[in-house]
Amino acid sequence: MINLDSKVPDGPLADKWDNHRFAMKLINPPNKRKFKVIVVGSGLAGASAAASLGELGYNVDVFTYHDSPRRAHSISAQGGINGAKNYQNDADSIHRLFYDTVKGGDYRSREANVYRLSQVSVDIIDQCIAQGVPFAREYGGLLANRSFGGAQVSRTFYARGQTGQQLLLGAYQAMAAQIATGKVTLHNRSDVLDIVTKDGEACGVVVRDLLTGQVSSHSAHAVVLATGGYGNVYYLSTNALACNVTASWRAHRKGAAFANPCFGQIHPTCIPAGDEFQSKLTLMSESLRNDGRIWVPRDIDESRSADQISEAERYYYLEEKYPTFGNLVPRDVASRNAKTVVDQGHGVGELKNGVYLDFADSIGREGIDVIRERYGNLFDMYERITGEDPYRQPMRIYPASHYSMGGLWVDYNLMTTVPGLYALGECNFSDHGANRLGASALMQGLADGYFVLPYTIGDYLAPKLGNAAIPTDDPVFTEAVAEVDTRTRHWLSKSGTKSADHYHRELGTVLRDYCGMARDKTGLEKALSEIPAIREEFRKDVKVLGSADGLNQSLEKVNRVDDFMELAELVVRDALDREESCGAHFRDESQTDEGEALRDDDNYSYVAAWEWKGPNQPQELHKEHLEFENIELTQRSYK
Amino acid sequence: MSKNLDLKLRIWRQDGPDAPGSFLDIEAKGISEDASFLEMLDTVNERLLDDDVEPINFPHDCREGICGTCGMMVNGRAHGPEKATATCQLHMRKFDDGDEITVEPWRAASFPVIKDLVVDRSPLDRIVEAGGFISAPTGTAPDANQILIPKEAAEMSMDAASCIGCGACVASCPNSAAQLFTAAKLTHLNVLPQGQPERWKRTEAMVETMEEYFGACTNHGECHEACPKEIPLDFIAFMNRDYIKAKIKNRSLASQIS
Amino acid sequence: MAQTISRSDSRGRVKPLRRRTRELPWPANLYQTAVGKKYVMAITGIGLLGFVVAHMIGNLHIYQSPLEINEYGEALRDLGGDLIPRTFLLWLLRVGLAGMFVIHIHSAYSLARMSETSNERYERKQDYIAANFASRTMRWTGPIILLYLFFHLADLTWGWWLGDTYLRGDVYHNVVESMNSVPIAIIYVVANVALAVHIYHGTWSLFQSLGINNPHYNAARRGFAVGISAMILAGNLSFPILVQVGVIDEDDRTTPPAGSVEHEAIAPLSATTVLEVRS
Structure with a gap:
């Protein structure tokens, strides 16, 4: 039975983290080296955690399925990272970032966690600068900032359109320094396929070496998952192709509650799909909305090119509907409105599946050089993909699955419901509620890795001083290894007919149709009946060739799709359960007269944490009720 | 509307670092010019699977030119003919109908081939x-x-x-x-x-x-x-x-x- | 269990191709790494380039008069005047040049070896974009220049095949004698083209190797390389070509050069004596 104790410390909001840091048990430096910690994933959260733990003296084993830690998908984040520095003198503060984040998340996040996130956001910027992250600067040598969706202040730090890359390099380099000292051991091309528990506590992982196919186990005093999000459950998403839910899902099956799975963010500015062979949707940074104006032709039969359409014939729907925030409304609002106008037939492009993002005005105002400096690499990328020049004609954009606010349930210490098992970054559910603000993912990943976990893990480990890690010849390990090996190999013995991709595509289509930007009961129920059928068909009919004793990308993929098949059902079940609209979760049944998301705070102000009850058994819902002591719940309005 | 291309592919296949490698010749018909180079390989792989041939392993991940996972020699050039473009951002509209395209893994003594087009960097x-x-x-x-x-x-x-x-x-x-x-x-x-x-x-x-x-x-x-x-x-x-x-x-x- | 990937250690990591050796004391340690060797190569390259340029310019005396070129040759032996023994400074320069040659060649050889062991060839020919003829033929033009050096010494310094017609000290005569032969002239032309090609890449490359790099003048580096190699090519090719077409010949050496009295050492080497010797 799962106990959802959030362990939020007492005291005034602003003092909670300080109080908690004082109350936590400590391990003295020489004793830290008696502990071993496993970190799964080498993105922002994983690399920063591994580096910080190594610096503290812990022995760290890092696992990544990539060839190099630097390839983790954090690298693709473009726009920036928030920090409540108030460098722009525009009345920003820790409290305002906290407020914006809770409000942006439509009041479905935990106040104390978000406040702590805002507090450490300031330290993250300092830390990154010290590591040599080349953030954009003003001529005086001071840091530059820009504004971002969902905020009225400029608090976003950025490194061209490659902020994620630069922050990841910073964290990776910090980790590389620890690898060089031997405190951190890197296991690349190692796919973590199961979490091992003994007496209910996490004690290690089962790993498949992707080069040799060999399955082995690794043991530690604690296991930290930093494995990212599950946006790829939609098949088409902005995630990298290898992003998967496997480690989190296996943790879920071992007892970790999975929270708010239906909160999946749809990013408003992506390049629309061109064809059915398309393997992914490419994101164009949200920062483009700072200078681009979004519009569609008023006439649904419009066939002229953009430059021939006069101002009066253009429908700047965000600016008209939301005069205050205009093109900078939060992502969910921007996405849903794009869907609305496209559904109404205003869409642009050959398939009429996009909206315009137009830079003509800013190029006229600021000059082409300024725009090129800000967004040059994004414009180039757009041109490479579409063959169209965004300096001359507006970009076409459309929303795509992007980020998972949902994930493993964690308490204030970032521990899941399995003792000793932590979840960091996108793979936990913690800070973004029902919708994440732009430039906050990088912030959260680094906050968790640099400034939260290194403190909280000590509190768990301290009483274990003197206990050796469970040896890997313990039956819990040998059985887990055998199970993983059998599970992996059994795919090869099938005489199926279709690829894992084929079934993944089918699954994604169902999810996008019924559990995408807008959901309703009928559609969700339909999805709930279709998904198990696809899963059964997949398990019977999938075709995998090659061997399990060496590199085999199809074999890696099939394992991942298998877990997506189970997750998809939970996503839909969660969406069905939540009969309100909030943030990214928009139920058609629950909207205001103006078509905005209508929350039901009386009945749904909770985190839905689902407990695994066994294969083909519906998960059990547990609720962590959210208390808001410092923020008054309002209907979000960005008008 | 976008055009389709018929291509002659020569793709390097190698089982492991010590195994001898050789080119696999494939006729790839009806490839959309809007596909990226890697999506073209995806399509080829689907067809290979239908023919009971093990799909080609090739390095790829983010497919937006930033993770640096992808990379192969296309017609004797690293990342193919397009300047300042990673393989994943190379699109088939840069090729002509009937082109012969040779694909090889990166080659260097310290980049041993792991399998097919995947090397250890x-x-x-x-x-x-x-x-x-x-x-x-x-x-x-x-x-x-x-x-x-x-x-x-x-x-x-x-x-x-x-x-x-x-x-x-x-x-x-x-x-x-x-x-x-x-x-x-x-x-x-x-x-x-x-x-x-x-x-x-x-x-x-x-x-x-x-x-x-x-x-x-x-x-x-x-x-x-x-x-x-x-x-x-x-x-x-x-x-x-x-x-x-x-x-x-x-x-x-x-x-x-x- | 160890992985089966070759070229990898017990942890499955790619093994280094070569191990670092113990660091030697400064400045020998500079020569232990490839980047350091390239640095040394650039420095010796500059020295050798200086020699080639000075040699070419000095040889232009041939266009003044036979006497001038012979005086020039004599002046080289007399470098340092009466302060030091005759030919001492020239020998010092020769030894220095030889030393630079040896180091230049040794670093080139070891860098080439290093690249060879690091490289694996593509099955389909690589399609080069930036690597040009000059940069890719450095390892061919280099040995050609070395062979040419010996040839040139044997020809005009040691007079191996001119035999009796070789006159020690009469540079003008020896040059005309040697380059009158068509095969020898061809050798000179080919070798000097190789030299210019080598110098073209070398001159551009040395800025990179030495790290002399500034946006203010980076664009001028290519131009400089083209200019200097073109100048050397034009100067050095002029000798065999003009001898062949007869612009440089000994037809006019009938009168003893003016002022030969002050230059006793070369006074007997007038055109008449030369002709006597030849007959």
Whole structure:
């Protein structure tokens, strides 16, 4: 039975983290080296955690399925990272970032966690600068900032359109320094396929070496998952192709509650799909909305090119509907409105599946050089993909699955419901509620890795001083290894007919149709009946060739799709359960007269944490009720 | 409407590092010109699977040109014919109907082939581990704006830091030298004020580690042409100068003489 | 269990191709790494380039008069005047040049070896974009220049095949004698083209190797390389070509050069004596 104790410390909001840091048990430096910690994933959260733990003296084993830690998908984040520095003198503060984040998340996040996130956001910027992250600067040598969706202040730090890359390099380099000292051991091309528990506590992982196919186990005093999000459950998403839910899902099956799975963010500015062979949707940074104006032709039969359409014939729907925030409304609002106008037939492009993002005005105002400096690499990328020049004609954009606010349930210490098992970054559910603000993912990943976990893990480990890690010849390990090996190999013995991709595509289509930007009961129920059928068909009919004793990308993929098949059902079940609209979760049944998301705070102000009850058994819902002591719940309005 | 292309593919297949490799000839018909190069390979793989042939393993991940996972020799050029473009961002509209396309893995003694088009590029990580970092343990940082960095220096650092570590520089180099990668990593940190204390130690360590794995640069400039991020050759000159300085400098005088 | 990947250590990591050796004391340690060797190569390259340029310019005396070129040759032996023994400074320069040659060649050889062991060839020919003829033929033009050096010494310094017609000290005569032969002239032309090609890449490359690099003048580096190699090519090719077409010949050496009294050492080497010797 799962106990959802959030362990939020007492005291005034602003003092909670300080109080908690004082109350936590400590391990003295020489004793830290008696502990071993496993970190799964080498993105922002994983690399920063591994580096910080190594610096503290812990022995760290890092696992990544990539060839190099630097390839983790954090690298693709473009726009920036928030920090409540108030460098722009525009009345920003820790409290305002906290407020914006809770409000942006439509009041479905935990106040104390978000406040702590805002507090450490300031330290993250300092830390990154010290590591040599080349953030954009003003001529005086001071840091530059820009504004971002969902905020009225400029608090976003950025490194061209490659902020994620630069922050990841910073964290990776910090980790590389620890690898060089031997405190951190890197296991690349190692796919973590199961979490091992003994007496209910996490004690290690089962790993498949992707080069040799060999399955082995690794043991530690604690296991930290930093494995990212599950946006790829939609098949088409902005995630990298290898992003998967496997480690989190296996943790879920071992007892970790999975929270708010239906909160999946749809990013408003992506390049629309061109064809059915398309393997992914490419994101164009949200920062483009700072200078681009979004519009569609008023006439649904419009066939002229953009430059021939006069101002009066253009429908700047965000600016008209939301005069205050205009093109900078939060992502969910921007996405849903794009869907609305496209559904109404205003869409642009050959398939009429996009909206315009137009830079003509800013190029006229600021000059082409300024725009090129800000967004040059994004414009180039757009041109490479579409063959169209965004300096001359507006970009076409459309929303795509992007980020998972949902994930493993964690308490204030970032521990899941399995003792000793932590979840960091996108793979936990913690800070973004029902919708994440732009430039906050990088912030959260680094906050968790640099400034939260290194403190909280000590509190768990301290009483274990003197206990050796469970040896890997313990039956819990040998059985887990055998199970993983059998599970992996059994795919090869099938005489199926279709690829894992084929079934993944089918699954994604169902999810996008019924559990995408807008959901309703009928559609969700339909999805709930279709998904198990696809899963059964997949398990019977999938075709995998090659061997399990060496590199085999199809074999890696099939394992991942298998877990997506189970997750998809939970996503839909969660969406069905939540009969309100909030943030990214928009139920058609629950909207205001103006078509905005209508929350039901009386009945749904909770985190839905689902407990695994066994294969083909519906998960059990547990609720962590959210208390808001410092923020008054309002209907979000960005008008 | 977009056109379709019929292509003749010659794709390198190799079971493992010690296995002999050979080209697989495939007729790929009806490939949309809007597909990316990797989506074209996806399509080919689906067809191979239907024919009971094991799909081709090829390196790929983000497919938006930033993770640096993808990379293969396309018609004798690293990342294919398009300038400043990683393989994943190369689109089939750059090819003509009836083209013959030869695809090979990166080749260098320190990039052993793992399978088909996938190679092991981990020696690049060894170079970073040798010194490609600024030692700033978490929690020790001063306020971010306390360190003033001229915009020009920040921009130069960023130019260097935009390296995606794909290995095209090594793959395209007639000497299999990793100068451009190392220089980019080094310049990123060496031009920043924060990077100064460890500058000379870092330079020595990274260059000497690089030379354990890779060949010697003879200034062909092929790496720059292959680089998806167009890292300039100037950084190599910068690295060479820093390396010699590192060997000569009296480091205890760092605060007196720049 | 160890992985089965070859070229990898017990942890499955790619093994280094070569191990670092113990660091020698400064400045020998510079020569232990490829980047350092390239630096040394650039420095010796500059020295050798200086020699080639000075040699070419000095040889232009041939266009003034036979006497001038012979005086020039004599002046080289007399470098340092009466302060030091005759030919001492010339020998010092010769030894220095030889030393630079040896180091230049040794570094080139070891860098080439290093690249060879690091490289694996593509099955389909690589399609080069930046690597040009000059940069890719350095390892061919280099040995050609070395062979040419010996040839040139044997020809005009040691007079191996001119035999009796070789006159020690009469540079003008020896040049005309040697380059009148078509095969020898061809050798000179081919070798000097190789030399210019080598110098073209070398001159550009040395800026990179030395790290002389500044946005203000980076664009001028290519131009400089083209200019200097073109100048050397034009100067050095002029000798065999003009001898062949007869612009440089000994037809006019009938009168003893003016002022030969002050230059006793070369006074007997007038055209008449030369003709006597030949007959």
